Amino acid sequence: MFSNTPVVYAVGTDYQIFFSVSRSAYARLKVGDAVYDDVVCGILRSAPGLRQITVPQKALNAAGGYTLSLQRIRERKSYWTETIGVTERYYPFYPVPETGNVRAYMLGDAHGDKERTLAAAGAFGAFDFLIVNGDVNESISVRHFELAHNLAAELTGGSRPVVYVRGNHELRGALAEQLTQYIPTQDGNTYYTFRLGSVWGIVLDCGEDKPDDHGEYGGYARFHPFRLAQTDYLRQVIRHAKTEFDAPGVTTRIAVVHTQFPRKQEPAFDIERPLFQRWCDLLGSMGTDVILSAHEHRFAVLQPGDPALRLQTTCPLVIGAANNKEYIGGTGYVFSPDAIRVEFTASDGAAPAPVTLRKENR
Numbered sequence: 001m002f003s004n005t006p007v008v009y010a011v012g013t014d015y016q017i018f019f020s021v022s023r024s025a026y027a028r029l030k031v032g033d034a035v036y037d038d039v040v041c042g043i044l045r046s047a048p049g050l051r052q053i054t055v056p057q058k059a060l061n062a063a064g065g066y067t068l069s070l071q072r073i074r075e076r077k078s079y080w081t082e083t084i085g086v087t088e089r090y091y092p093f094y095p096v097p098e099t100g101n102v103r104a105y106m107l108g109d110a111h112g113d114k115e116r117t118l119a120a121a122g123a124f125g126a127f128d129f130l131i132v133n134g135d136v137n138e139s140i141s142v143r144h145f146e147l148a149h150n151l152a153a154e155l156t157g158g159s160r161p162v163v164y165v166r167g168n169h170e171l172r173g174a175l176a177e178q179l180t181q182y183i184p185t186q187d188g189n190t191y192y193t194f195r196l197g198s199v200w201g202i203v204l205d206c207g208e209d210k211p212d213d214h215g216e217y218g219g220y221a222r223f224h225p226f227r228l229a230q231t232d233y234l235r236q237v238i239r240h241a242k243t244e245f246d247a248p249g250v251t252t253r254i255a256v257v258h259t260q261f262p263r264k265q266e267p268a269f270d271i272e273r274p275l276f277q278r279w280c281d282l283l284g285s286m287g288t289d290v291i292l293s294a295h296e297h298r299f300a301v302l303q304p305g306d307p308a309l310r311l312q313t314t315c316p317l318v319i320g321a322a323n324n325k326e327y328i329g330g331t332g333y334v335f336s337p338d339a340i341r342v343e344f345t346a347s348d349g350a351a352p353a354p355v356t357l358r359k360e361n362r
């Protein structure tokens, strides 16, 4: 089951708040004096399942909390629908700080393992926002979509923002085409920018990790044009620099992507070199401080020029999720105005030593 605890996803300048309704009910969020309905073209949704309501970040940051209000329905009818009582629950909300250090935790490559993923996250302790960086599960059934929501709900309690990134394993399974109904998107897309306190970020989505015509995909893959659209999107973001990465108060710029695309790859995975080099160049021109990735199931920090890279980068690439027999690992980040501290965590407690990255790409 989807957890009933809401998850507050950061997309653009909004929060997309996802919550599960276990019985037929109308839903609304109260933020300060404003009320946001769960409505589609004038009709309040009533069906059980995962719902979402979008609220402006400014409103929720200022209010410091929100109330989820559910009006239960006895019977949804064409005429004279019968409603029952209203249940309400208040959730405090803590915006990411505008100044000083910002703590973020990134999980990835859970591959269905909830307990070890939570144990790895617990090793970092408190954080200001969470990044869910892909390969949480495959998309075999709607039930497979529950884990990403439930991990985020358990780790944030609905009180801290979450950045969601689609991984390549989320593309596998017959329900992959329905995933975007269960995750945050912007204009239907799984790539977007976000702003959380002093941190600005861009989420990119490489799609699958082999050529579109690889036999493993059985014909469903059309990721080349999807990646080309993101090249255009990167250019568009640069055209709007003043309201994106150059906006007042931004002291850290991050790119978050599941696949560690600048890394050297085995032949079957060595795809899209010119296109991905263009992404590196565009990220460099934005002054990106670090690229946060996962996918490889082991930790690494690759500085520009590292022989393990296949592309030219202008900032460090962190491969920050591990998954092996011994442990599942994630990464804690402490973003400060002039440096980024990278703290690896592992479910069995044996993680590599922290690394401090200087911000030199300015």
Ligand SMILES: [Fe+2]
Binding pocket: 135, 167, 168, 169, 258, 294, 295, 296
């Ligand atoms: Fe992956």
